[in-house]
Amino acid sequence: MMKVYGGIEAGGTKFVCAVGRGPGSIENEIEFSTTTPDETIGHAVRFFRDQPAPITALGIGAFGPVDPDPGTPTYGTITSTPKPGWQDVDIRGRLASALGVPVGFDTDVNAAALGEHRWGAAQDVETFVYLTVGTGIGGGAMVQGRLLHGLVHPEMGHFHVPHDLEVDSFEGACPFHGDCLEGLAAGPAIEERWGEPGEELPEGHLAWPLEAHYLALGLMAVVCVLSPKRIILGGGVMRRRHLFPMIRAELQDLLAGYIQAEALTERMERFVVPPALGDRAGVLGAIALAERVALEG
């Protein structure tokens, strides 16, 4: 019998659980709201136990912050999240002991990056970034084939970008830093600044050149720090596809020809791209995490 893997995209709003081997072979899938840890994790455990064929391994891409370091006692724990009830919840450990299979664990954005590497827009590169722009801004990175962790894990939405209060008097929406990149450019910032959610603003709205400007400043930092071969931009805000050419043009202007790479000068449309797996990157990436942990033994 062919092996099947389980994957969980564990978001702060909803959990998506799937069983299968990849994009063309999802055998079963369920989606439910993230409530209390007991109820939510219990729901996931029942889903996987009820499958006709038992899963060989499980992958979890989790909202965070998390502890992604297998060498620590708190590995697989959601740490300092503001989400009530979820602080210090050992999501990986609970699922591993309930299901009795190896469990691969990472951040939601690293999982999405892995999914895009395995089946999507980053199959041909080993060093790239997946950035999500939605209710928050977060980034996952693969560096020479390995998902990047370090002290903890990257937080690509929480650095400051130049913010001219005369051009944009909105003070920023991040509870920790005010006008960090996430505070200026994530979905809630767009809605607070303009009084309407981004999905309702027309393409010609002033919101978009400003949004492209902030995101391009963010990407400039990512390009200069990590030197990725591609940047995939996912998340709800990036469903507004007209942002892509605006961001590419602005990024090219900001870099000012300093970094000599064809990807940045002549092939920018292949450098900043949408996810090929669309909204499926997260859950498919979790399946790819399961596949990895199963192969590693």
Ligand code: ZN
């Ligand atoms: Zn912040």
